[in-house]
Amino acid sequence: MKKESNNPASDKTKKQYKKQIKIIKNRIGRPTKMTEDIVGKIEEAASYDCSVSEICLFANICRDTYYEWIKKDKQLSDRITALRNTPVLIARQELIKSFKSDGKLALEYLERKLPNEFGKTEKIKLASTVKEELFLDEKDRKALTSLAKAIAGAKAGIS
Numbered sequence: 001m002k003k004e005s006n007n008p009a010s011d012k013t014k015k016q017y018k019k020q021i022k023i024i025k026n027r028i029g030r031p032t033k034m035t036e037d038i039v040g041k042i043e044e045a046a047s048y049d050c051s052v053s054e055i056c057l058f059a060n061i062c063r064d065t066y067y068e069w070i071k072k073d074k075q076l077s078d079r080i081t082a083l084r085n086t087p088v089l090i091a092r093q094e095l096i097k098s099f100k101s102d103g104k105l106a107l108e109y110l111e112r113k114l115p116n117e118f119g120k121t122e123k124i125k126l127a128s129t130v131k132e133e134l135f136l137d138e139k140d141r142k143a144l145t146s147l148a149k150a151i152a153g154a155k156a157g158i159s
Contacts, residue, residue, distance in 0.1 A: 033061060034069055039076065042066070046083035055080075 041059040050058065056066050070077040099106035110118040121135045136144060 033065065042076075043079060043083055046080045047086045049084050049087045 038059050038061065042055055042061075045055040045058040052063060052066060056063050059066075070080065095105070095109065099109070107118065111120060115137060119137045121137055
């Protein structure tokens with residue numbers, strides 16, 4: 001019959017022993033493929049904003065291995081995320097540089113970035129009891145035009 005220990009120090013020692021055994025067991029077996037060369041390939045592919053499948057193909061690892069590594073290594077995961085944003089940052093820098101020579105491009109950028117301030121608006125007068133002018137952006141204008149066509153089609157079907 002086993003005696004149960006009420007000694008917290010003994011329980012702590014058992015936990016430490018189990019942890020050491022687990023570490024030893026993890027060292028035994030197949031060596032890891034995570035070498036500096038493989039990690040370098042992963043980072044290079046990530047810097048081109050490759051998909052996970054493309055990263056794995058480039059680094060010659062399977063997707064499960066990739067996900068296992070980024071789950072275990074938070075720094076690697078954060079580095080990959082940062083590197084995948086590199087092309088967007090480069091594109092933004094080049095776009096901003098070209099604004100000086102291309103005012104039209106600068107305006108198009110502002111129209112997309114700040115549509116409320118720089119977006120294209122169109123004045124439309126509605127023939128109804130509402131006597132106000134509306135300023136609509138392109139999306140709202142298309143929606144309103146589509147609605148007007150649907151109403152006109154419904155009225156034509158009734159007549």
